[in-house]
Each structure stands twice: as structure tokens, then as C-alpha cells.
Amino acid sequence: MATYKKRGGKIKSGQQTPEQESVTAEVFETLDTSAGRAEAWVARNQKYILLSIGGVVLAVLLYLGYNSFVADPLNEASTNASAQASAYFKEGMEDPTLQDSLFTLALEGDGVTPGFIEIIEEYGSTNAGSLAKYNAGMIFLQQGNYDQAIAYLDDFSTADPILGALALGGIGDAFTELDQLGDALGYYSKAASFAENSLTTPKFLFKGAQVALALGEKDKAAKMLQALQDDYPDAPQMTAVEVLLAQTQN
Secondary structure (H helix, E strand, C coil), rough: CCCCCCCCCCCCCCCCCCHHHHHHHCCCCCHHHHHHHHHHHHHHHHHHHHHHHHHHHHHHHHHHHHHHHHHHHHHHHHHHHHHHHHHHHHHHHHHHHHHHHHHHHHHHCCCCCCCHHCCCCCCCCCCCHHHHHHHHHHHHHHHHCHHHHHHHHHCCCCCHHHHHHHHHHHHHHHHHHCCHHCCCCCCHHHHHHHHCCCCHHHHHHHHHCCCCCHCCHHHHHHHHHHHHHHHHHCCCHHHHHHHHHHHHHH
């Protein structure tokens, strides 16, 4: 009976073929080459890497130092400085009989404590300084100084949903008083959409619709009134919505 000699034995578990060993060797050689190139690149650019890391660390330290030694003390000082002016403003809003004198004190100071104008000049970049711009703008609006009101309210910036909307609406009121109705409508629309809520949104949708009607833009007025009717059925402005909607149809 003829017998045959096998050319290759069975590969044991975990044992690689010569071809696999060759591929593995090539992989490790490639990794070694890549690692060597990376090390060489780091060595060549070590100075720049260290400078970059140092720059980041310095920026963080400067930021923390600015907040600790400049921004925080400045915010505290501006808050303290504006306390009396804010009190005059609040009293003036609550007591119309003394409003003129109280608003003047709030704006100009009382000879001992500063008013909003001085606070804005000295602390305009702080939170209290920014709020002083809003307060000053609202005082000028009440006093009929509409250009000044627009200037201060336009310079006021906030993420607060109520104050932001009221500032934009205040600019709209000033433009309405100046008979610049196109500008007024634009700001009322911005105020209504600044941060939708049941306090400011219906208020400025209603004002915007009134101005749109005055401009003859009935479609825009109808759209604003319909949004008011659909989304804020309990708003106090609803008592006049039906009348205005009827005017948009004529």
C-alpha cells in the first residue's frame, strides 16, 4: 500500500505561519518608524510646544487673576455705588407725585452718592453699570427725552427675558412718540419675540399690531393679533383684540 509524505504539519493553536509572522513584523516595524518620527518631531518642536502650553497656562492664570482682583471688586464697588440711585428710581416709579425730583436724583445723584450717569461713565462694563443704562433709558423715556432713551436702552445688553424685552419695547415706545412708526414696529416685534412669556409678549404683540394698523400693514397686524389670541387668551390685552382684528378686515 502506497504511503504519502505530508508537506506541512497542522498549525498549532497560537502558532503563526511564516506569512503571518512577516506581516506582524512589518506592522511593528511601521509602528516603530512612526513612533520614531513622532519622537523626532517632538524633539524638533519642543520649544514651541512648551511655549504653547505656557501660553495656555498664562491665559488661564490671567483670567482667574482678572476675575479675582479686577472684575469681582469692580462689580462689588459698582453695586454699592448704584444702590441709592436704584432706590430713587424705584421710589419714583411707585410715587408719581414725586417722580420728577426722584428721577433727577437717580440720574444725577444727590451730591453724596452718584447717579446713573456717573455710574455708567465709571462702571459701564460691570453688571451694575449695564443695569444703570436700562434705568437711565427708562427715566429719559418717562421724561420725554426720547433720543436719550433710545441711546441708553440700545446700549443696554442682557440675557434676562423680561428686562431684555422691556428695553426693546421701550425703544419702540420712544420711536412711536417720535412718530417713526416703521422703527417702532420693528422694535415691538423684537420685544415680542425676545423671550416669549405671558408678561411681555402679549404686551408688545398688541402694541406692534396697533402700529402696524397705523401704517396700513393690515396683514402684519392681523398676524400679531392672531398670535396674541391663540397663545395668550388670558392676557389683559384680549379685551381689545376683537375690535382690532375687525379693523384688519376693513
